[in-house]
Amino acid sequence: xxxxxxxxxxxxxxxxxxxxxxxxxxxxxxxxxxxxxxxxxxxxxxxxxxxxxxxxxxxxxxxxxxxxxxxxxxxxxxxxxxxxxxxxxxxxxxxxxxxxxxxxxxxxxxxxxxxxxxxxxxxxxxxxxxxxxxxxxxxxxxxxxxxxxxxxxxxxxxxxxxxxxxxxxxxxxxxxxxxxxxxxxxxxxxxxxxxxxxxxxxxxxxxxxxxxxxxxxxxxxxxxxxxxxxxxxxxxxxxxxxxxxxxxxxxxxxxxxxxxxxxxxxxxxxxxxxxxxxxxxxxxxxxxxxxxxxxxxxxxxxxxxxxx
DNA sequence: GTCCAGGATTCAG
DNA sequence: CTGAATCATGGA
Numbered sequence: 254x255x256x257x258x259x260x261x262x263x264x265x266x267x268x269x270x271x272x273x274x275x276x277x278x279x280x281x282x283x284x285x286x287x288x289x290x291x292x293x294x295x296x297x298x299x300x301x302x303x304x305x306x307x308x309x310x311x312x313x314x315x316x317x318x319x320x321x322x323x324x325x326x327x328x329x330x331x332x333x334x335x336x337x338x339x340x341x342x343x344x345x346x347x348x349x350x351x352x353x354x355x356x357x358x359x360x361x362x363x364x365x366x367x368x369x370x371x372x373x374x375x376x377x378x379x380x381x382x383x384x385x386x387x388x389x390x391x392x393x394x395x396x397x398x399x400x401x402x403x404x405x406x407x408x409x410x411x412x413x414x415x416x417x418x419x420x421x422x423x424x425x426x427x428x429x430x431x432x433x434x435x436x437x438x439x440x441x442x443x444x445x446x447x448x449x450x451x452x453x454x455x456x457x458x459x460x461x462x463x464x465x466x467x468x469x470x471x472x473x474x475x476x477x478x479x480x481x482x483x484x485x486x487x488x489x490x491x492x493x494x495x496x497x498x499x500x501x502x503x504x505x506x507x508x509x510x511x512x513x514x515x516x517x518x519x520x521x522x523x524x525x526x527x528x529x530x531x532x533x534x535x536x537x538x539x540x541x542x543x544x545x546x547x548x549x550x551x552x553x554x555x556x557x558x559x560x561x
Numbered sequence: 562g563t564c565c566a567g568g569a570t571t572c573a574g
Numbered sequence: 575c576t577g578a579a580t581c582a583t584g585g586a
Contacts, residue, residue, distance in 0.1 A: 431582030
């Protein structure tokens with residue numbers, strides 16, 4: 254197949270700069286499963302029907318896309334919150350009185366919640382249960398490559414519910430979905446009968462949205478919270494996963510609390526942008542920056558010790 | 562071989 | 575209602 258005909262790299266002006274480390278965490282930190290790192294330190298991925306690449310440059314973030322994709326820049330700007338609407342929400346988080354949040358926030362300055370498509374977010378997190386992020390990326394990539402509409406340069410859009418419903422069992426099995434294949438099938442079957450579901454869901458207040466999402470097979474409290482946060486822009490949504498359980502247990506002394514209790518704590522403690530706080534904590538915990546009630550500041554990259 | 566993974570569902574009590 | 579078992583798959 255032909256090599257991608259990219260536009261040249263161009264600056265993407267952001268209200269606030271994204272440091273390279275934060276960009277990596279934002280593109281590959283479990284919000285979206287559609288970005289991959291290229292050799293030159295850039296990130297390439299698909300969101301909606303837009304193919305784009307981004308990289309940190311000397312003057313700030315740079316991007317490129319396919320020629321003729323006239324909406325790509327506007328789409329990317331919205332996707333990355335280029336206008337900075339989350340900046341004041343982040344500023345308003347209780348980081349001044351909360352040393353754990355302060356450290357996590359300082360570790361990933363400029364980290365934002367990606368504004369993703371509800372459909373794509375739902376598919377991604379339907380695949381997410383009991384899987385590592387790298388493995389989720391493999392599943393989602395296989396779904397797109399085998400079932401999604403070709404976008405050129407070998408990239409594909411996420412499959413529609415119809416494309417998922419029509420797929421052969423063998424095709425889904427080849428995506429390494431395991432028991433999650435039934436989640437996708439079941440949700441596809443329900444939402445096929447409801448083509449405007451995303452708009453209908455978007456009109457609901459957050460509590461009702463979370464409830465409605467959980468009527469779908471494969472969607473429990475945690476997946477619903479992720480879809481509400483990343484796909485519907487509900488910044489107050491507070492997903493409680495294994496990393497957040499660990500972070501709140503270790504660094505906040507909440508060991509033994511059940512997920513529902515931790516969710517309530519998170520919403521009460523962090524407020525209207527609890528989901529953004531959650532993402533700071535999630536990233537810090539997953540990268541080993543929180544432990545045992547203290548915030549660990551790494552001095553050197555830890556290297557696995559040779560074992561006998 | 563064992564254990565675990567951005568959990569959800571089903572079943573027993 | 576709560577807690578435990580089960581669910582496919584791949585990597586460490």
